Amino acid sequence: SQLDSYAVLGQPIMHSKSPRIHRLFAEQTGQHLSYSAEEVAPEEFRAVVADFFANGGKGLNCTVPLKELAWAYAEYTSERARLSKAVNTLSVHTDGKIFGDNTDGVGLITDLKDNHHLQLSGLNVLILGAGGATRGIVAPILAEQPKQLVIANRTVAKAMQLADDFKTEGTLAACGLEQLTNQAFDLIINATSASLSQDLPALPDSVLATNGVCYDLAYANQATPFVQWGHEHGARHSLDGLGMLVEQAAEAFFIWRGVRPDTQPVIELLNAERAAL
Numbered sequence: 215s216q217l218d219s220y221a222v223l224g225q226p227i228m229h230s231k232s233p234r235i236h237r238l239f240a241e242q243t244g245q246h247l248s249y250s251a252e253e254v255a256p257e258e259f260r261a262v263v264a265d266f267f268a269n270g271g272k273g274l275n276c277t278v279p280l281k282e283l284a285w286a287y288a289e290y291t292s293e294r295a296r297l298s299k300a301v302n303t304l305s306v307h308t309d310g311k312i313f314g315d316n317t318d319g320v321g322l323i324t325d326l327k328d329n330h331h332l333q334l335s336g337l338n339v340l341i342l343g344a345g346g347a348t349r350g351i352v353a354p355i356l357a358e359q360p361k362q363l364v365i366a367n368r369t370v371a372k373a374m375q376l377a378d379d380f381k382t383e384g385t386l387a388a389c390g391l392e393q394l395t396n397q398a399f400d401l402i403i404n405a406t407s408a409s410l411s412q413d414l415p416a417l418p419d420s421v422l423a424t425n426g427v428c429y430d431l432a433y434a435n436q437a438t439p440f441v442q443w444g445h446e447h448g449a450r451h452s453l454d455g456l457g458m459l460v461e462q463a464a465e466a467f468f469i470w471r472g473v474r475p476d477t478q479p480v481i482e483l484l485n486a487e488r489a490a491l
């Protein structure tokens with residue numbers, strides 16, 4: 215019989231680590247499947263996805279800039295995907311309908327809690343940015359009961375809108391980056407795309423609390439500008455999004471295969487490989 219097939223769609227997609235991660239999971243758990251990467255422009259998305267599933271494909275990951283389109287495509291979604299209005303994992307449900315989920319938020323929380331032993335309850339948490347990634351992580355963070363969650367964005371109106379959309383999930387405040395002058399945060403999450411262009415959101419030095427933690431959702435072979443900023447400002451940990459990437463993949467793998475891979479050896483391998491570059 216044919217191998218169950220999976221893929222990640224995005225634009226650009228060439229440097230995606232998802233095929234590698236899912237093949238390592240499959241090898242580790244003894245699952246037989248194929249996983250490829252395909253460059254797909256937004257205007258081709260619907261046709262490509264329909265074709266993939268019509269040909270017996272089992273599941274898709276969707277990344278930038280396709281997550282909102284995947285959310286619209288799904289015939290039904292999880293509660294966390296509904297809240298974020300973004301889907302990174304599509305699968306065929308038992309009734310043949312296409313199910314959409316968003317595993318980014320749980321990926322971040324699992325990385326923080328299980329891999330870095332950081333509990334969010336009682337912490338003052340700051341998210342930088344108000345785009346799709348922020349939409350995916352707000353509700354999962356609020357569920358951990360931080361003392362406070364502030365969303366700061368270059369374009370204030372977008373942060374305000376987002377805080378308004380999530381107000382039923384918990385207490386949220388929104389502001390502009392320049393308003394971050396009189397408070398220090400225990401955890402600062404960079405959910406802007408600034409790192410992708412070697413840029414850094416404009417931040418006052420005082421914004422990180424003593425022993426605070428910095429977390430950049432972006433990841434690269436070298437320390438991102440925000441990870442570097444964290445080191446320079448005395449962060450206890452200054453982490454990038456590689457752990458989140460592996461954890462969101464593990465959650466997708468579980469949705470598709472019903473088996474939970476061990477993420478630790480995969481994170482260690484990917485970290486060792488980039489340290490050797």
Ligand code: NDP
Binds near residue numbers: 346431460
């Ligand atoms: P979006 O394009 O939806 O949002 C971008 C956000 O970044 C906006 O709020 C924008 O502000 C802000 N921004 C961009 N450049 C700057 C800058 N120079 N200074 C200040 N703010 C800036 O992107 P996404 O939300 O989809 O992705 C954000 C990041 O998260 C990406 O780096 C992505 O790779 C990463 N990510 C990582 C994952 C993982 O598994 N590790 C999962 C998902 C995302 P404005 O509104 O003012 O334009």
